[in-house]
Amino acid sequence: MSARIVLARGKEAPQFRRHPWVFANAVEHLNGRARPGDTVLVETHDGRVLGRAAWSPDSQIRARMWTFDADETIDDAFFRRRVTTAVARRAALPALAGQDGVRLVHGEADGLPGLVVDRYGDVLVMALNAAGVEKWREALLAALLRATGAAHVYERSDSDVRRLEGLEPRVGPLHGAPPASSVIREHGVRIAVDLVEGHKTGFYLDQRDNRRLTRDLAPGRRVLNCFCYTGGFTLQALAGGAREVLSVDSSGPALAAAQASLALNPALDATRARWRDADVFELLRELKSTDERFDLIILDPPKFAPSSAHAERAGRAYRDINRLGLQLLAPGGLLMTYSCSGGVSAERFRSFVAAAASDAGVDAVTLQHLQAGPDHPVALAAPEGEYLKGLLLMRN
Numbered sequence: 001m002s003a004r005i006v007l008a009r010g011k012e013a014p015q016f017r018r019h020p021w022v023f024a025n026a027v028e029h030l031n032g033r034a035r036p037g038d039t040v041l042v043e044t045h046d047g048r049v050l051g052r053a054a055w056s057p058d059s060q061i062r063a064r065m066w067t068f069d070a071d072e073t074i075d076d077a078f079f080r081r082r083v084t085t086a087v088a089r090r091a092a093l094p095a096l097a098g099q100d101g102v103r104l105v106h107g108e109a110d111g112l113p114g115l116v117v118d119r120y121g122d123v124l125v126m127a128l129n130a131a132g133v134e135k136w137r138e139a140l141l142a143a144l145l146r147a148t149g150a151a152h153v154y155e156r157s158d159s160d161v162r163r164l165e166g167l168e169p170r171v172g173p174l175h176g177a178p179p180a181s182s183v184i185r186e187h188g189v190r191i192a193v194d195l196v197e198g199h200k201t202g203f204y205l206d207q208r209d210n211r212r213l214t215r216d217l218a219p220g221r222r223v224l225n226c227f228c229y230t231g232g233f234t235l236q237a238l239a240g241g242a243r244e245v246l247s248v249d250s251s252g253p254a255l256a257a258a259q260a261s262l263a264l265n266p267a268l269d270a271t272r273a274r275w276r277d278a279d280v281f282e283l284l285r286e287l288k289s290t291d292e293r294f295d296l297i298i299l300d301p302p303k304f305a306p307s308s309a310h311a312e313r314a315g316r317a318y319r320d321i322n323r324l325g326l327q328l329l330a331p332g333g334l335l336m337t338y339s340c341s342g343g344v345s346a347e348r349f350r351s352f353v354a355a356a357a358s359d360a361g362v363d364a365v366t367l368q369h370l371q372a373g374p375d376h377p378v379a380l381a382a383p384e385g386e387y388l389k390g391l392l393l394m395r396n
Contacts, residue, residue, distance in 0.1 A: 027062050079112075186236075229258070231262065
């Protein structure tokens with residue numbers, strides 16, 4: 001008989017709204033015994049069964065809901081259905097046609113909390129970031145192979161989230177003989193992806209559509225790409241006909257990888273690309289002191305706020321960097337500014353950027369709200385999944 005977690009009185013509302021996370025402070029007690037990753041029934045204090053979840057005793061997210069149908073069995077067939085559905089959803093999206101880099105499974109939004117699967121050409125990269133998916137790793141791998149026919153699968157279960165689950169990092173081949181890197185084609189541009197050492201699963205697929213927008217905006221413009229990492233925005237700006245692109249990052253290896261990807265695209269004019277290994281905040285101040293001006297600036301910083309508890313501190317960083325970016329924009333120039341911090345809502349991020357414009361003494365208008373591509377869906381019941389948010393601004 002399955003163990004049961006009983007929710008404290010008044011703590012059931014998120015699950016009534018079909019939110020997939022049960023936090024530690026919502027659990028009154030556990031009836032029975034359960035090991036990490038075991039399936040448990042979730043019920044209210046008065047005995048109403050809400051569904052089945054994966055138990056995670058070491059995490060502040062104490063359980064992740066598999067299903068809100070108490071009669072649904074959690075077995076190999078369950079995971080085959082969920083994985084098959086997730087892969088089919090991507091295949092049906094016209095925006096993803098012809099793209100070598102696609103997210104095939106996006107955690108909670110695909111009913112598989114804690115699981116991320118990205119496809120880079122003929123290689124799948126799989127990240128198991130919660131106790132539940134860790135327990136079902138073999139079933140999930142089998143389901144992925146069945147749904148995709150992939151020749152190679154590599155594991156990148158090495159995120160900080162996994163450590164919060166009490167799980168050790170795991171990295172290495174899961175199926176076939178995956179190469180250490182893969183070259184993908186994104187909107188016609190070739191990009192080398194480091195599957196072993198690259199950030200996340202190797203690349204930031206969530207920005208794919210925003211990189212295409214950069215390409216559309218770039219013709220004839222002088223572009224500044226901050227926190228450029230391996231140069232995805234840079235390559236698309238060059239492909240779009242940018243007059244010049246200055247790309248800045250504090251990682252020498254990332255800049256070297258960006259230049260290697262540029263070399264894979266002989267049709268792009270490499271003489272229009274400049275690279276700076278520098279602290280972005282310091283370089284922006286240096287550029288401001290010399291009265292530099294740019295027509296298009298991209299600010300895509302790392303995560304400043306891993307949780308809402310860090311939001312105010314992150315806000316100071318967002319205000320600082322956006323103030324400097326807006327001051328470096330020529331009149332009529334465009335700013336693409338992003339936050340990938342799950343602890344900062346879209347509205348709060350907008351307020352930080354608005355404050356930055358006030359600090360800079362600059363008038364600007366919002367042309368577009370930016371987000372991740374359609375292969376990174378967000379569950380309506382779990383808006384926390386909308387971690388990437390951005391704004392396209394024009395300086396008046």
